[in-house]
Amino acid sequence: MAIRSLAQKTGDSRTSTRKPRQNFETWSWYFMRISGLVLFFLALFHFFIMHILNDVTATNVTFVATRWKNPIWRLLDWLLLALGLLHGSNGLRFIMDDYIRKPAKRVVVKSVVYGIAIIMFIYGTLTIVTFKG
Amino acid sequence: MSPKSATIYKGKTGQWAFVLHRITGFLVFMFILLHVVDISTINSPHVYDAIHRLYGNVFLRLFEVGLLFGLTYHALNGLRVIMIDFFPGAIKNEKQLFYFMFSLSLLLTVIGGVIILRPFFTGSTH
Ligand code: HEM
Numbered sequence A: 001m002a003i004r005s006l007a008q009k010t011g012d013s014r015t016s017t018r019k020p021r022q023n024f025e026t027w028s029w030y031f032m033r034i035s036g037l038v039l040f041f042l043a044l045f046h047f048f049i050m051h052i053l054n055d056v057t058a059t060n061v062t063f064v065a066t067r068w069k070n071p072i073w074r075l076l077d078w079l080l081l082a083l084g085l086l087h088g089s090n091g092l093r094f095i096m097d098d099y100i101r102k103p104a105k106r107v108v109v110k111s112v113v114y115g116i117a118i119i120m121f122i123y124g125t126l127t128i129v130t131f132k133g
Numbered sequence B: 001m002s003p004k005s006a007t008i009y010k011g012k013t014g015q016w017a018f019v020l021h022r023i024t025g026f027l028v029f030m031f032i033l034l035h036v037v038d039i040s041t042i043n044s045p046h047v048y049d050a051i052h053r054l055y056g057n058v059f060l061r062l063f064e065v066g067l068l069f070g071l072t073y074h075a076l077n078g079l080r081v082i083m084i085d086f087f088p089g090a091i092k093n094e095k096q097l098f099y100f101m102f103s104l105s106l107l108l109t110v111i112g113g114v115i116i117l118r119p120f121f122t123g124s125t126h
Helices: A002-010 A024-053 A061-067 A071-099 A103-130 B003-007 B013-043 B044-052 B056-084 B087-119
Strands: none
Touching: A024 A071, A024 B056, A061 B044, A071 A103, A071 B013, A103 B013, A103 B056, B013 B044, B013 B056, B013 B087, B056 B087
């Protein structure tokens, strides 16, 4: 990924004879870096609170109910869900493009992976939004 | 460069950094899927609390430490990739940066691991 994108940015003639232009891959390249930076704080902060400051066995229903009384925590947890799934499925897209060579198989596997990601996004969002406490 | 030496690319630090980044990214993604399901049981408090007691089991605590390593390595190496992409000077220190980020993720995993596994050693859990 990095190499292809660098070639796009610099118009490296060995890999690209066309002039660099803004396309989906350029956008995706920036997205991985920006979402990565946001996730750096969101994910590590989340792990620190839920697994280091508190023991896993202490993060029970009462714990979550208290936390989710504050909409900011619901929003942060939802952001982690949304960005994690988007960044992760885009990352999985690179992996699938690299290792699945047969076009038909690639379409099938990608559809399954994207389908699972979308279902998990909806399912997770419902959990965060509908919890009454 | 002959085609052979151009295509055979073996084990320089950058490649190991990439392979580990890919594996940890994949595994953390798999964990998110599992995590969405376990949190969704929150509306059945008994199930949710039973699952979280189960997470206190020593094997699942070890799994938690594994997740800590996967996450810290991916996060820190991701930062290294971003630095190399945006700061022209960083590529010169790419190797040292890898050793630094890798060691830092190991260090954080060991410190976090001691905290996560402590209840098991002090016998305050099963
Ligand atoms: C915690 C902060 C994170 C940072 C700083 C980060 C950074 C990055 C960056 C910069 C890339 C692109 C690498 C490239 O283009 O060569 C990437 C790829 C990837 N990330 Fe993350 N990421 C983070 C969290 C996550 C999480 C939570 C997941 C899983 C849900 C994830 C899954 C992936 C996957 C599967 C790839 C593709 C790997 C590949 O192409 O080999 N990342 N990450």
